[in-house]
Amino acid sequence: MKPNPKFFMLFLNMFLLVACKNKNTSETVNNSDITTVADIEKINDTIQETLKKTVQKDTIIQDFKVHYTLTETSEKIYFFQYDESGKKEKTYSFDKIVELDITKSSSPIFSKRISKYDFKKYIPNEFQNYQLSVFQIEQVDARGIVFFINICKPDSDECYTFNLTVKNKNSFEINEVDNEKEGY
Numbered sequence: 142m143k144p145n146p147k148f149f150m151l152f153l154n155m156f157l158l159v160a161c162k163n164k165n166t167s168e169t170v171n172n173s174d175i176t177t178v179a180d181i182e183k184i185n186d187t188i189q190e191t192l193k194k195t196v197q198k199d200t201i202i203q204d205f206k207v208h209y210t211l212t213e214t215s216e217k218i219y220f221f222q223y224d225e226s227g228k229k230e231k232t233y234s235f236d237k238i239v240e241l242d243i244t245k246s247s248s249p250i251f252s253k254r255i256s257k258y259d260f261k262k263y264i265p266n267e268f269q270n271y272q273l274s275v276f277q278i279e280q281v282d283a284r285g286i287v288f289f290i291n292i293c294k295p296d297s298d299e300c301y302t303f304n305l306t307v308k309n310k311n312s313f314e315i316n317e318v319d320n321e322k323e324g325y
Contacts, residue, residue, distance in 0.1 A: 234295035236272040
């Protein structure tokens with residue numbers, strides 16, 4: 142069962158409302174115990190930002206139903222960028238994983254968690270500095286369902302491009318794509 146973000150928001154707001162009505166019985170007032178509208182808005186913004194970090198796709202192509210979820214992990218990929226004044230700052234982006242499920246004529250044929258680690262042998266140097274950036278359906282043909290995958294350094298155009306082809310029941314193939322042939 143998938144969590145319902147609306148239910149979570151309602152529950153959180155109800156909890157905060159009840160918590161705000163409880164009186165502080167101690168003689169000193171701790172400002173950190175006071176919940177303001179601004180605090181609630183910050184919490185709601187954080188929740189909404191978290192919800193943006195997960196992308197779900199459901200697609201029906203011919204006899205296939207493809208469902209995948211692209212989710213940020215807690216693994217941080219560090220990189221440098223420059224602020225407005227030209228100062229170099231260290232920042233990070235989160236890596237991603239894909240939960241992929243495919244059915245054909247209502248029968249499950251493929252289910253796999255996909256991460257950058259599935260492509261490690263293709264990325265020779267500084268593997269830890271790359272993240273799974275793009276995952277999307279490219280085509281369905283006689284080979285099977287082909288997915289387009291980019292594994293890149295954050296905030297750069299340094300990428301490795303792959304096609305992951307799901308052939309049949311839990312069988313897949315990974316091919317590195319020559320970026321020059323793809324027009325990159």
